Amino acid sequence: MTAAPTDEVRLARAYLSRVAEPYPFALAGLVAQLGPVQAAELVRTGEVSNDVASQTSARRATERAEEDLALIAQRGGRLVIPEDDEWPRWPFVALDQHGRRCGGCEPLALWVRGPHDLAEVTEKAVAIVGSRAASGYGEHVAAEFAYGLAAAGVTVVSGAAYGIDGAAHRGALGAGGLTIAVLACGADIAYPAGHQGLLGKIAREGLVVSEYPPQGTPARHRFLTRNRLIAALGMGTVVVEAGRRSGAKNTAAITLALGRQLMVVPGPVTSVSSVGCHELLRDGQAVSVSSVAEIVESVGRFGDDLATEPAEKESALGAPQGEAMRVYEALGLRCGVSDEVVSVESGVPLERVRALLPELELAGLALAVDEGWQRLEVR
Amino acid sequence: MTAAPTDEVRLARAYLSRVAEPYPFALAGLVAQLGPVQAAELVRTGEVSNDVASQTSARRATERAEEDLALIAQRGGRLVIPEDDEWPRWPFVALDQHGRRCGGCEPLALWVRGPHDLAEVTEKAVAIVGSRAASGYGEHVAAEFAYGLAAAGVTVVSGAAYGIDGAAHRGALGAGGLTIAVLACGADIAYPAGHQGLLGKIAREGLVVSEYPPQGTPARHRFLTRNRLIAALGMGTVVVEAGRRSGAKNTAAITLALGRQLMVVPGPVTSVSSVGCHELLRDGQAVSVSSVAEIVESVGRFGDDLATEPAEKESALGAPQGEAMRVYEALGLRCGVSDEVVSVESGVPLERVRALLPELELAGLALAVDEGWQRLEVR
Missing domain, CATH: 1.10.10.10 (Winged helix-like DNA-binding domain superfamily/Winged helix DNA-binding domain)
Known part of the structure; x- marks a missing residue:
């Protein structure tokens, strides 16, 4: 255990989290070089390079760090920063290596609600994503797989959207297991609105996580930036259903870019909801998974303690x-x-x-x- | 065009076809060495090696060549032999190279019913196989794919079984296209009995083909031996549905052993009828196909004249x-x-x-x- 970070450090990261729209590569470079406190001070005064200025000038006068920290605390949350013991260091190593191709590296900080240690619950985690416009088949499979993974002690990471995401969170909760919702808006915002109850339950029993400060509103580009965190927090990503233009295909591409295992659930070829999945399978970049056991086997890293004996195979010849x-x-x-x-x-x-x-x-x-x-x- | 073979040659192959149970590797070696006429004479008199004797002694006294040729002619058929122009030479090259791993090389002869030239109709052919215990989904997809392939001028090869096979033949016939049924019994036998009408229609509009002489009864080992012909006559094999122990998995394994393209149709992971397909996909030896266009694209050889532009793909990142x-x-x-x-x-x-x-x-x-x-x- 390292020494707990000072309030000064946390306040600096809270300020930086609001000042720059993720993901600010130049600013992150400055923080890495000088540390968050000094970097924040230079951003405030505008004594920064053109690159950093272009990422911070619009909001550098927005001093809301203490207010934001109070706001998240009111909602039972906290700001988790890289200096904290619960920072998910290992999951983010790949983000720092491949972030340029994924829309962002390790976040500057994460706003988190929920009673668990973020590092601990991401030790064994799998992302389950898919279409909002899911079929009954897709939602059924997402919930079943999430239930089975959660029951086996694997955390289910998803994006809290309608359709597959929601079914995955519900399945994990139904097993009394752990689930993480990574949002493209503030961790205190219920988006989509219809998932207010679900997000409340996740915040009580799992974790709600966001790179955006409290009250941050969802925007299209934020979903793409957010997807990298979903892919990074899981040891692999399962795409349950994806149409031809589904956002899940973006998460799939990031998963590959990060060198993580991409898994795809096959479905009826007559279903538009599975077209994206079958494209990924056909491209040969994803492995087909039809059961919880196959997911665990595919992810591999924690295969030793979780994988059951593979189903008996016979030589067809x-x-x-x-x-x-x-x-x-x-x-x-x-x-x-x-x-x-x-x-x-x-x-x-x-x-x-x-x-x-x-x-x-x-x-x-x-x-x-x-x-x-x-x-x-x-x- | 080469000179038509003599009656003596055809009678010798008809005799050998009945004397030895496919596939008689030693006998085939003797035929390759001495030609069918002299080989047949030695088999008759028993002046053969122990290997050839073990394959021919039980039936060498069965002299039914003329009777068998008359029998198949009565049913509108003929014996096609390697000396004929319509012998499917190119499709069988792989069988002669890899036959030891597939239960047999090029057949000694083929009993054929139907109004088409066997070599011509196998120039562009794809095998479609699958479970007898097929689902409605599987039969629908098999019929649709067969219809589309046949409409595009591709011959559909299958095994006339209930379930996927039957649906594939029907789909091809429905398009007014070509289909070949390869049987594990005599080409004059309606097996399964419920497909008597279907086999009659195939014999009138397509081709019914068998390695077994007329009146030959189906037996389990004959299905396995027959499967190599289905795999060899197609440029690739599409497995539409297969349970964990489906015979279609045997055809799939032979397809790979022959170096042909193995294609698999995904289905719901909740369906036992697709378990075998998903295993093949997961093993990475089969390519996923969701449409006729993808089958044509996968088979490749005749892609130039048949393949349409692949569906537009976007960069997910x-x-x-x-x-x-x-x-x-x-x-x-x-x-x-x-x-x-x-x-x-x-x-x-x-x-x-x-x-x-x-x-x-x-x-x-x-x-x-x-x-x-x-x-x-x-x-």
């Missing part, structure tokens, strides 16, 4: 063949046949037939009767 | 972002807002906001009103 099978097939079904007839019918030489019949009898597949040999059905 | 989008999102929905407010809301510097607003106006995305700027919805 190893199906019974050969002389014994041919002899078996030539046996009488309702009455016995002579070994000579079996030989002609099966095309197996008589001496081999005579050798094989007792073997089949021992195996419970043939019965010696008065007229010859009769077949016994395989049980 | 290239969705609108950046300052213009942020400015657009910050505009008033029902009334105008000042450019200063837009700057603070969007986090974009005022000078950039002032440059971007006229651009948005030109693009029909923003409207200058009394109080400032109003957003116009994207049509």
Whole structure:
């Protein structure tokens, strides 16, 4: 455990979180170089490079850090910053490596509501995303998979949208498990409005997380920026349903860019809701998952303690063949046949037939009767 | 065109076809070495190696070649042999290369019913196979895909079983196109019995093909041996539905062993009929196909003349972002807002906001009103 960050550091990050629209690459560079307190001071006074200025000049006079921290506290929340023990360091390593291709690196801070340690609950986490315009099939599968993952101790990360996202959160909650909703607006805002009750429950039993300060409103570009956090917080992303132009395909692309496992649930080819999933499968960049066990197996990192034995597989070319099978097939079904007839019918030489019949009898597949040999059905 | 084979050659192959149970590797080697006439004579007299004897001794006294040829002729059929122009030479090249792993090489002869040249109709062919215990979804997709392929001039090859096979044949016939039923019994036998009408129609409008002489009865090992012909006659195999232990998985494995394109139709993960398909997808050996266009694209060889333009794809990471989008999102929905407010809301510097607003106006995305700027919805 490291020393807890000072209030000064938290206030500086709260200020920076409101001043710059995510994701401000130049500002993040300045913070990395000088630390948040000094970076915030330079931003306030405008003594920054043109790049940083272009990201901060519009809002640099907005001094609401204390007010924002009070606002999130009122809602049972807090500002989690990289200096905190609960900062999800490992999940964000890939964001810092590949953030340029994903619309942003590690966030400057995260506004969080809920009773759990963010680092702990993201140790074993999988993102489940998909269309808002989901089918009954998609919502059913999302809820089932989320239930199974949560029951196995895996946190389900999603975006709280209608459709697949909502079904995933509900499934995880239904299992009494953990779920994280990553929002494209303030963590205190119920968006979509119809999910007010669901978001309240997640804030009580799971975590509601946002890069945007309290009262921040959702905007299209924020959903794209937010998607990188969903992809980064999961060890892999499951796309349950996605239309041809679904936002879930953006999260899928980011998942790949981050080097995380992209998983896709197949669906009926007659369903428009699965078109995006099948495109991802066909492109060969996603692995097909049809069960919770396959998701756990695919994600791999925590496979050791969670994965069950893979379902028994048989060699498709190893199906019974050969002389014994041919002899078996030539046996009488309702009455016995002579070994000579079996030989002609099966095309197996008589001496081999005579050798094989007792073997089949021992195996419970043939019965010696008065007229010859009769077949016994395989049980 | 080569010289037509003599009756002697055809009679020799007819005899060999009945004497040995497919697939007789040693006998085929003898035929390749000495030709069918001399090979047949040696088999008759028993002057053959132990290997060949073990494949022929049980039935070598069965002299029914003339009778069998008369029988198939009565049913509007013929014996097609490698010496005929209509022998499907190219489709069988892979069988001769990889036959040891597929239960058999090129057949010794094929009993054929139907008004088409076997070589011609297999120039552009795709196999469609799947479970007998198919779902309504599977039969629907099989029929639709077969219809579309047949309408595009592609022959549909299948096994005439209940379920997916039958739906595929019916779909092709429904398009007025070509279809080939490859049987595991004599080409004159209606198996399964419920497909008597369907097989009659295929024999009139397409082709019914078998490696087994007339009146040959179906047996389990014959289905496995037959499956290699289905896989070999198509440029690729589409598995529409397959349970965990479906025979279609055997055809799929042979398709891969022959180096042909294996295609799989995804389905609901809640359906047992699609479990085998999803296993094949997950193993990464099959490509997902959701449409006739994707099948044609996957098979490739005849892609030049058949494939349509692939559906437009967009870069999932290239969705609108950046300052213009942020400015657009910050505009008033029902009334105008000042450019200063837009700057603070969007986090974009005022000078950039002032440059971007006229651009948005030109693009029909923003409207200058009394109080400032109003957003116009994207049509």
